[in-house]
């Protein structure tokens with residue numbers, strides 16, 4: 001999601017005539033797009049902001065934009081006070097404040113300003129994607145922003161806000177624009193992507209949306225992530241099974257294979273319900289690949305609970321599993337309710353066991369396995 005957000009900012013800046021440079025000392029505008037899913041990521045973002053100060057002091061005209069989950073959806077006066085040299089604060093997925101600032105302070109032509117206003121700001125969140133660079137054939141399209149679920153370990157609903165589906169016409173326009181630039185594969189993104197359209201009765205379902213996108217010339221593959229076990233319905237499975245452009249791959253995190261832990265996480269399903277769902281998916285979509293996310297060392301997880309997850313994993317046979325060690329995230333319900341009392345050493349032991357079970361046959365993809373965020 002953050003990569004997609006960054007591409008939109010990049011696209012908006014290109015519309016205004018800026019070019020990308022990785023050299024901060026040369027930049028007129030520095031955008032720090034932040035992920036704070038873990039406390040360590042938040043600390044890293046603070047560190048990065050601090051290292052920007054000497055450059056800003058020497059070149060005060062350089063614009064610094066802090067964006068993403070560190071800013072969140074509500075104005076945060078503490079952040080303004082701590083980093084007074086940040087010029088623009090923007091919520092996740094919103095290039096609007098930066099665009100408005102640059103239009104106001106950098107004297108852009110009326111045409112450029114109007115183009116970006118029209119696409120980046122006035123039409124909601126739509127920014128036409130930047131032209132595909134070189135060999136780029138894969139594009140990302142956020143279709144649902146935010147999340148209204150409340151997994152106890154997760155900070156995302158607090159930082160990205162409640163679930164909001166994007167209007168289908170915006171998404172289709174964006175998919176057309178990507179196809180026109182040579183993109184062959186699009187991945188539709190949402191924290192619970194299966195819930196696309198459920199917050200607005202005028203919108204299509206995710207399955208219908210994917211069928212519409214599949215009719216666009218040039219788009220050859222469609223993917224979607226991430227799913228939630230409670231929202232994977234028959235219509236979606238039929239779409240994956242019957243539409244040859246929709247790839248038979250489903251990212252459906254279970255997070256734990258033990259009911260006590262699942263309850264403490266407030267995931268909203270049992271291990272048995274997840275198991276039956278996987279059976280159903282496999283029966284409906286022969287050859288489907290299924291991926292999961294699992295957290296080990298959640299505070300309430302006993303050795304017996306962990307063994308339940310181990311047995312569960314042995315029987316499910318996921319294609320790939322992204323195994324993460326729990327780390328306390330201040331501001332979440334889990335941080336308030338449960339002491340993080342499982343040692344790092346023990347979490348590492350559990351991680352090793354589970355990763356070996358789930359990913360033993362996937363050595364080719366292991367470099368992509370996330371061990372910490």
Ligand code: SF4
Pocket residue numbers: 147148149150151154155156157191192228
């Ligand atoms: S479904 Fe749960 S883990 Fe996923 S973003 Fe929403 S609250 Fe976080």
